[in-house]
Amino acid sequence: MQRFDELDMKILTELTRDASISVPQLSKNLKINSSVLYSRIKRLSKRNLIKKFTIVVNNNMLGLNIKATVGVNRDPKRKDTIHQELLMIPEVRSLSEVTGRFDMIVNINASTLEELHNIVIERIGKIDGIQNTETFVEMQRTEKDPDYSKQGP
Numbered sequence: 001m002q003r004f005d006e007l008d009m010k011i012l013t014e015l016t017r018d019a020s021i022s023v024p025q026l027s028k029n030l031k032i033n034s035s036v037l038y039s040r041i042k043r044l045s046k047r048n049l050i051k052k053f054t055i056v057v058n059n060n061m062l063g064l065n066i067k068a069t070v071g072v073n074r075d076p077k078r079k080d081t082i083h084q085e086l087l088m089i090p091e092v093r094s095l096s097e098v099t100g101r102f103d104m105i106v107n108i109n110a111s112t113l114e115e116l117h118n119i120v121i122e123r124i125g126k127i128d129g130i131q132n133t134e135t136f137v138e139m140q141r142t143e144k145d146p147d148y149s150k151q152g153p
Helices: 006-017 023-030 034-046 076-087 113-124
Strands: 066-074 092-097 104-110 130-137
Touching: 006 023, 006 034, 023 034, 066 076, 066 113, 076 092, 076 104, 104 113, 113 130
Parallel strands: none
Antiparallel strands: 066 104, 066 130, 092 104
């Protein structure tokens, strides 16, 4: 396992909060020389601890007001085919294989409850090998940025 120090964890925490922060501003926040930060960030990326820098889109502004999680049970012999077919549905945001009462968890964004219903019943439910689904509509979400500096490396 690769080792990361306290400064690495502080950099991760700050970049998780806002990946668009400038290195000079990050330098001020952390009280670390900018050249040290440039090299640390480059090293963290090269070592694949930082996989990518990205944005968070406000889906509500795009009319994607409904977020749902769908528990799926499937025929294990059709796992790969089902996985590929689910990824072809544009509203599907992520798939996870899980333990417990479901084989997979599918996260979906939709514009309306009617659209969500059609995605789950008409598209997911009709994929050959899907045995049953259970849908959980998100009512409210509270997110928390991780603080890696408080967790040991």
